[in-house]
Amino acid sequence: MDLNIRIGGEAGQGLVSLGDILTGALSSKGLHLFTGKSYMSRIRGGLNWFDLRIADSELFALKKYADLTVALSADAMEILREYTSPEGIILYNADGEDKDRTVYLNFLEIAKETADLKVMANSVAAGAIFALLGYEPDSLFVYLQKEFHGKGEEIVRKNLKCASKGYAEANKKSLKLKAPGGVNASCDYTSGASAMALSAAVSGVKLVSAYPMTPGTATFAGLAALSDKYGILVEQAEDEIAAVNMICGAVYAGVPALTATSGGGFSLMCEGLSLAGMMELPIVIVIAQRPGPATGLPTRTGQEDLKFAISAGHGEFARAVFAPGTIQQSYELTRRALETAHKFQTPVIILTDQFLQDVQKNIGILNPEYNPIDRNVSEDADENYRRYALTPGKISPRAVPGGKTLVICDSDEHDEKGHLTEDLEMRNVMQRKRMSKMDLLKSSLTAPEFYGTENAELIFICWGSSYGPCREAVDKLNAQEKKAALLHYSQLWPLDAAPVSRLFGKNARVFVVEGNYTGQFLSLLREYGVTGKCEPLNRYDGLPFTAEFIIEELGL
Amino acid sequence: MKLSEADKQPAWCPGCGNYSILETLKEVLDELYPDKSGLVLVSGIGQAAKLPHYIEANVFNGLHGRALPAASGIKLVNHTLEVLVTSGDGDMYGEGGNHFIHAIRRNIGIKAMVHNNQVYGLTKGQASPTSEPGFVTGIQIHGVKSFPFNPIALAIVEDCSFVARSFSGEKEHLKEMMKAVLKHRNGFALLDILQPCVSFNHTNTFKWYKERIKPLDENYDPFNREAALKTALSTENEIAVGIIYRSRRKSFEDSLEVLENGPLIDRYEKNK
Numbered sequence: 001m002d003l004n005i006r007i008g009g010e011a012g013q014g015l016v017s018l019g020d021i022l023t024g025a026l027s028s029k030g031l032h033l034f035t036g037k038s039y040m041s042r043i044r045g046g047l048n049w050f051d052l053r054i055a056d057s058e059l060f061a062l063k064k065y066a067d068l069t070v071a072l073s074a075d076a077m078e079i080l081r082e083y084t085s086p087e088g089i090i091l092y093n094a095d096g097e098d099k100d101r102t103v104y105l106n107f108l109e110i111a112k113e114t115a116d117l118k119v120m121a122n123s124v125a126a127g128a129i130f131a132l133l134g135y136e137p138d139s140l141f142v143y144l145q146k147e148f149h150g151k152g153e154e155i156v157r158k159n160l161k162c163a164s165k166g167y168a169e170a171n172k173k174s175l176k177l178k179a180p181g182g183v184n185a186s187c188d189y190t191s192g193a194s195a196m197a198l199s200a201a202v203s204g205v206k207l208v209s210a211y212p213m214t215p216g217t218a219t220f221a222g223l224a225a226l227s228d229k230y231g232i233l234v235e236q237a238e239d240e241i242a243a244v245n246m247i248c249g250a251v252y253a254g255v256p257a258l259t260a261t262s263g264g265g266f267s268l269m270c271e272g273l274s275l276a277g278m279m280e281l282p283i284v285i286v287i288a289q290r291p292g293p294a295t296g297l298p299t300r301t302g303q304e305d306l307k308f309a310i311s312a313g314h315g316e317f318a319r320a321v322f323a324p325g326t327i328q329q330s331y332e333l334t335r336r337a338l339e340t341a342h343k344f345q346t347p348v349i350i351l352t353d354q355f356l357q358d359v360q361k362n363i364g365i366l367n368p369e370y371n372p373i374d375r376n377v378s379e380d381a382d383e384n385y386r387r388y389a390l391t392p393g394k395i396s397p398r399a400v401p402g403g404k405t406l407v408i409c410d411s412d413e414h415d416e417k418g419h420l421t422e423d424l425e426m427r428n429v430m431q432r433k434r435m436s437k438m439d440l441l442k443s444s445l446t447a448p449e450f451y452g453t454e455n456a457e458l459i460f461i462c463w464g465s466s467y468g469p470c471r472e473a474v475d476k477l478n479a480q481e482k483k484a485a486l487l488h489y490s491q492l493w494p495l496d497a498a499p500v501s502r503l504f505g506k507n508a509r510v511f512v513v514e515g516n517y518t519g520q521f522l523s524l525l526r527e528y529g530v531t532g533k534c535e536p537l538n539r540y541d542g543l544p545f546t547a548e549f550i551i552e553e554l555g556l
Numbered sequence: 557m558k559l560s561e562a563d564k565q566p567a568w569c570p571g572c573g574n575y576s577i578l579e580t581l582k583e584v585l586d587e588l589y590p591d592k593s594g595l596v597l598v599s600g601i602g603q604a605a606k607l608p609h610y611i612e613a614n615v616f617n618g619l620h621g622r623a624l625p626a627a628s629g630i631k632l633v634n635h636t637l638e639v640l641v642t643s644g645d646g647d648m649y650g651e652g653g654n655h656f657i658h659a660i661r662r663n664i665g666i667k668a669m670v671h672n673n674q675v676y677g678l679t680k681g682q683a684s685p686t687s688e689p690g691f692v693t694g695i696q697i698h699g700v701k702s703f704p705f706n707p708i709a710l711a712i713v714e715d716c717s718f719v720a721r722s723f724s725g726e727k728e729h730l731k732e733m734m735k736a737v738l739k740h741r742n743g744f745a746l747l748d749i750l751q752p753c754v755s756f757n758h759t760n761t762f763k764w765y766k767e768r769i770k771p772l773d774e775n776y777d778p779f780n781r782e783a784a785l786k787t788a789l790s791t792e793n794e795i796a797v798g799i800i801y802r803s804r805r806k807s808f809e810d811s812l813e814v815l816e817n818g819p820l821i822d823r824y825e826k827n828k
Contacts, residue, residue: 204824204827206633206820206823206824207629207632207633207820209625209629227814228813228814230827231814231817231820231823231827232814233632233633233812233814233815233820235628235632237625237658238654238655238657238658239654241622241625241654241655242622242624242625242628242654242655242658243625245618245619245622245625245626245629246625246626246628246629246632247629248618248626248629249598249616249618249625249626249627249628249629249630249631249633250629250630250632250633251629252616252626252629252630253629253630253633253634253637253821254633254634254821254824255633255820255821255824257629257633271619271622272619272622275618275619275622279618370827372824372825372827375824400821401593401596401614401630401634401637402593402594402614402634402636402637402821403593404593405593406592406593406612406613406614406615407614407615408614408615409615409616409617409618410609410615410617411601411617411618411619412617418615419609419615420606420609420617
C-alpha cells in the first residue's frame with residue numbers, strides 16, 4: 001500500500017522546509033519513501049509543490065494524484081484540489097468549516113497563538129499531517145528536537161508545542177487516512193544530485209568548475225558541500241566556456257575534474273568538449289536536462305538533449321554518454337564515467353534531468369569512503385616521452401606536467417610529440433588513433449537492464465530517468481496480468497541496439513518511452529538497425545513520467 | 557601529403573615583432589628556469605599563441621580566447637608550476653575578454669604576455685579590439701568606429717597585482733619587464749607588449765611606436781593607483797612603458813583554504 005502527500009503553496013512559503021521536516025520525521029518509521037519537487041522559476045509567489053510518497057514496498061516514481069493535499073495557499077487549493085484522489089483529504093491552511101473532504105486548519109494562526117511565532121507554522125502543519133495519517137507523533141518530536149537542537153532549548157520547546165497543537169487540532173477531525181505501516185526500510189535517504197556529488201568526491205574529483213544553471217546547480221552545490229571534507233577545489237566560473245576550459249586545464253595538470261550544467265550551458269561548452277576530444281583529455285560533463293529550446297522551462301524536467309550530447313562539438317571524436325535511471329545509478333555511473341574518461345583519455349557525458357536530480361529515496365547509506373579512481377598516469381615517462389605516442393593499444397601513455405618530462409598538448413592537429421602539424425599523413429594516423437577509441441568503448445559497455453515478464457506483450461524501451469516510472473507501470477500491468485517488461489539503457493553512447501531487436505515477439509507492442517517530442521532514442525535505434533514496430537511514448541510538458549501517464553497513453 | 561618539414565620553422569612573417577619577443581623570452585626563461593619541467597606555456601589561437609611550440613616547456617595550446625581558464629585549471633591543480641600565457645590582442649582582449657576580467661578579479665598567479673599589434677594577423681588583417689578609430693581594413697571598409705580597448709586601464713581599475721607594458725623593438729626593456737613579470741609572486745601579472753605587424757598594420761609601424769613610447773620616470777611609484785590610472789588614460793601623444801601598476805593583493809591560490817595543505821596534485825592518492 002502507498003500514499004502520496006502533496007504540499008502545495010507559493011514560493012517562499014516554506015513548503016520545501018515542511019517537506020523536509022516530514023521526510024526526516026517519517027524516515028525513521030521504516031517506510032519506503034520517495035519525494036520530488038515541482039516548482040516555478042521564481043523566488044516568491046506562484047504555485048510550487050513537494051510530493052512525498054510513503055509505502056510498504058519500494059517506490060520508483062512520483063504520482064499524478066495525491067491522497068493528502070496540503071494546500072498552503074488559495075492557488076494551491078484551487079489548482080491541486082483537482083489532483084487529489086476521490087478518497088483523499090485536502091488539508092487547507094485557512095479558516096473555515098470542514099466540508100467536501102477538506103479539513104481547515106490555519107497553521108499561521110495556531111503557531112501565533114501557541115508560540116507567538118509565525119515561522120513555526122511548519123511544525124503545526126507537520127503535527128496535523130501526522131494526525132491525519134493516523135501516526136503517533138513521537139518520531140516527529142524526535143526529528144524536531146534533533147533538527148532545532150542547535151537553535152537553543154526555547155526554540156525546540158516552542159516547535160514541539162506547535163507540533164503537538166497541530167496534532168491535537170487535526171486529531172479532533174473525523175476525516176482520517178489509512179497510511180502504510182513500517183517495513184524496516186532504511187532511514188537513510190538521498191537525492192540523485194547528492195548521490196552524484198558524493199560519487200564524484202569519493203572517486204577523486206579534485207576540481208569542479210561550473211556556472212550555476214538549474215537543474216545542474218544541485219550537483220555543483222552538492223560538491224561544494226562536500227569540498228571541505230574531501231579536499232575539492234570548487235570554483236564558480238565566469239561562464240560555461242570558462243568552466244569547461246578550466247577542467248580541461250585541470251585534467252591536463254593531473255587530477256580528475258568535472259563540470260555540471262544544463263542544456264543551455266552545455267551549448268556554450270561544445271568547443272571545449274571538442275578540445276577534450278582532440279587533446280585526449282579525460283573530462284566529465286554532467287548535463288542535467290530541462291525542456292528547451294532556449295531558456296525553455298528552467299525548473300522542469302525533460303530528456304531533450306540525447307542527440308545533442310552524442311553529437312555535440314565540431315569535428316569527430318570518441319566519447320561515452322551515460323544516463324543513470326535511479327539515484328543508485330547516479331552514484332555508480334558517476335564513478336564509471338570518471339573511470340571511462342581516464343581509461344580511454346576522452347570526454348564523458350552524464351545525462352541526468354531535473355526529476356532525477358531532485359528526487360529523494362531511502363536507498364540506504366552510499367559508501368562515503370575516499371577511494372580514488374586509477375587516473376592511468378604514466379610514471380615512467382622520460383626525456384623521450386611523446387604525449388601522443390602511437391602504441392599497439394591505441395592509448396598513449398599520459399604523463400602530467402611537473403614531472404620528469406615535458407608534456408605538450410595542442411588543439412591543432414599534432415604529431416606524436418604534441419606539436420602542431422600540417423603533415424596530412426600524420427593527420428590520418430592521429431584521427432584513426434583517436435577514433436579507434438570508439439571500438440575500445442564498445443568493448444566495455446554497460447549493458448541495458450531488463451525487468452519484468454519474459455515473453456512480454458507490452459515492452460517499454462527507456463533510458464535515463466524514465467526507468468522508475470516505467471518500472472512502476474510494468475509492476476501495475478503485471479499485477480493486472482498484462483505481461484509487461486522494460487529494457488532500460490543507462491549507457492547511450494556508444495550504442496548497442498541488439499538487445500532491443502531481441503525483444504520483438506509476435507504479439508509484443510514495443511514502446512519507446514522518453515521525455516521529448518521527436519523520439520530521439522527511437523530514431524537512434526532506427527539508425528542502428530532496429531526495424532521492428534515501435535511506438536513512441538513521449539512527454540514534453542516539463543513534468544516527469546508517472547506510471548499513470550504511461551498506462552493511460554497505452555490506450556488499452 | 558607529407559608537409560612536416562614545412563612545419564618546423566616559425567609561422568611568422570619576416571620582420572615580425574614576434575621574433576624578438578620569442579628570442580627575448582627564451583633568454584629570460586633560460587636564465588630563470590634552467591630546468592623547464594616546472595614551466596607551462598599556455599596559449600589560445602593566433603600568431604602569438606603559436607609561440608609555445610618554439611620554446612622548450614610544457615605546452616597547452618588550447619582554444620581561441622580560452623588560454624586563461626585552461627591556465628587557471630592548471631595553476632589551481634598544481635600551483636608550484638610557473639604558468640605563463642602567451643596571447644595576442646584578439647585572443648586575450650577580444651575572444652577572451654570575459655576571462656581576462658575574471659582572471660584579474662581572482663588574482664590567480666598566471667603571467668599573461670599579450671603581443672599587442674592592434675590588428676588580426678592570422679585571419680589576415682581585420683581590426684582588433686585595440687585598433688584605433690579610422691583604421692581601415694577589408695572588413696572595416698570605412699574605418700573602425702569603436703573606441704579601442706585599454707587593457708592597462710582596465711587592469712588597474714580591477715586592482716590587478718602587476719601591470720606592465722613594453723615594446724618588442726626595445727629588447728633590453730622587454731627583457732627587464734619579462735623578468736619582473738616572472739618574478740612577480742602575488743597573483744596575476746599582465747605584460748602588454750606593443751608590437752608592429754609588418755604585413756597588416758601600416759598605421760602603427762615600428763617607427764610609429766618608436767616615436768611614442770616613453771619609459772616611466774625613475775621616481776614613478778607603481779603602487780599609486782590614481783597616478784597609474786592617470787598614466788594609463790593619458791591622451792598625450794606618448795605611450796608609457798614600464799611597470800605601470802602594482803598592488804599588494806593576496807594571490808587566489810594563497811587565499812584558498814583547500815590549498816593550505818599543498819597542491820591538489822600531491823594529495824590525490826591519500827587525500828590529505
